[in-house]
Amino acid sequence: MLANSFLSAEELKLTKIQHRTLQQVLVMLECGELKHRDVVRHSEESEDPPNSFNMGWWNSKATECRSAGCIAGWADYLSKGATHLIGTYSHDGNKNKRLAELFHPDRAQVRTPEEAAIALRSYLTTGKAYWA
Numbered sequence: 001m002l003a004n005s006f007l008s009a010e011e012l013k014l015t016k017i018q019h020r021t022l023q024q025v026l027v028m029l030e031c032g033e034l035k036h037r038d039v040v041r042h043s044e045e046s047e048d049p050p051n052s053f054n055m056g057w058w059n060s061k062a063t064e065c066r067s068a069g070c071i072a073g074w075a076d077y078l079s080k081g082a083t084h085l086i087g088t089y090s091h092d093g094n095k096n097k098r099l100a101e102l103f104h105p106d107r108a109q110v111r112t113p114e115e116a117a118i119a120l121r122s123y124l125t126t127g128k129a130y131w132a
Helices: 014-031 071-078 097-103 111-124
Strands: none
Touching: 014 071, 014 111, 071 097, 097 111
16 A cells, blocks of 8 residues: 655645544545435434534534534544634635635535545645545
């Protein structure tokens, strides 16, 4: 197996913990640990399994409230809230636009964990998320 050749945290304009936890999410996605789950609306009665994944749903407490989470939500959960990824990106160009491209693909399409793995690996390797 070849070693990963990811860009550094500095090159991606990430903190070291953001960089590390995004790599952990990538492993979970590529190993099939996260399963796509359709989310219509979050409710207290949610029965989503703790390994749920959905790019249309932010959730920083994925297993506590048992609802699906996106890439950023899983990174936040794995770091116990230390990534502070929310607020580090925006579409208006004032913050990390590359993270916006990773975290907010076209919401009109359902994004699978497999597609998310490709986009996240692309982001970590080249600095640009490639959503197939």
